[in-house]
Amino acid sequence: MPVVAAAAQIANEEWDFFGKQEIDINGKTIRRGRKETDEGFWQRVGQYWMDGTGKNLTGENDDFPWSAAFISFVMRKAGAGDRFRYSAQHSVYIRHAVKARERGDEKYGFWGYALADSPIKVGDLVCYARQPGISVSTQSSNYKSHVDLVVEVTLGKALVIGGNVGNSVTRKAIELNSTGHLIDNTQPWFAVLSHRFDNA
Template identity: 35%
Template sequence: MTPRLVFPSLALLALGACAAPAPQPHPVPTPVAQYRQGQGPLMADDHVPDFATRNFVPFNRQDVVAIAVREWRMFGQPIADDDPVDRPEPSVASIKPERAPGLWQRIGEYWWIGQDPQETEIAWSGKRDENGTSFAFEHDARFAWSAAFISYVMRVAGANDRFPYSPNHSTYINAAASGQSSGLRAHDPVEYAPKAGDLICVGRGASKSVRFASLPTRYGFPAHCGIVVVTNQSGAPFGHQIGIIGGNVDDSVTLTHVPVDANGRLASPDGTSYDPRYPWCAVLEVLYDADEEPDAGG
């Protein structure tokens, strides 16, 4: 039986009675780090929906959580609480959600909207490259879309130029850690308890050794980040835990539970992660304009 996802309560911010005029689309700078084409020009990205670029509502954590949960539901609400090293590699393409009819195109939308328009990756999908050529499922890792998913959610929620959109998680981890992102602030998992709408990040493979003290790194590194969608849970499998949603986890948009202490932190004072699967290297606080939409539920 699929566990029921419980959402955290989010405090409404006081908002003025008179709505300000909706801003017009504005240029979005491409971050320097880890882009195939290098630093791009300032541009208004016409791949992005009008409601996002003009910020018809303030950039808010409720929308980011809701968009991530919507995508998770679209993929069938999978939950992955096991250790990824114990998961067998798929032996046939047909069992991979990212290649299913209707879903491989959705991943194409993550690339098309999430990345800046001069990047090769905008033309990728869940099973085709920039030339429209289908690639073998054994090569899916070359087209990993977890950072594209995060970029998509932030872009559609109206982050505009406050998020360093990239096909690589380390781009925005390093941008936050170096103070180069106006919309992100990097924190040590020992000291900061993530809130709904924040990101938690970990190095992958040989980069599992990356810790907060190592950031920012001089070069990009393999990493993964998930969007926090629920906090202060008590239940299986970890007791006190939070829930994150990430892309390209088991070839899907997937919910993962993460153990935390009584204060909601990911690591003990000596820096040891409470999660034996993931040595979290950073929490990225997202600097929202509001906690909720001003007319949420109306």
């Protein structure tokens, strides 16, 4: 199965496993799922940590955000191989994708863009900052952020899935404009990591 299709399928399966927690386009939680510390679910978070980043943590280690471990798990299971920079920090692979675009690296699986510079498609990663002053031109690869995987795109809306959102695997709707660019204002979005797996 192609990487993009596999990633979307894996993310949807994990969302289903966690009870389909969902946030609507206004940022409101409309369905609650299972939590990271629930029996049978903290162990699954442990799989994300181990398979995604090689770290021996679980959902019971709730002082450690696992959202980047979730994305790393999905990309590794989907077969991204050495075309993704697996990390426990989103900022590491965000910066890597921006640098890949800047140097024209055709082999890396993602190129990082500002929101206005790349329309959203299934398989892309969308990024928001969890601290002030972060943009696609930030040179550091050490800052607080969050990333979701785009699993569906329709007119004016995309559905994205991420880990450790409300202590669960959560799907949310985000607003797009008529050209498919991210304009959602429920989070401080700043970057799109546009996948290049079809360009391999």
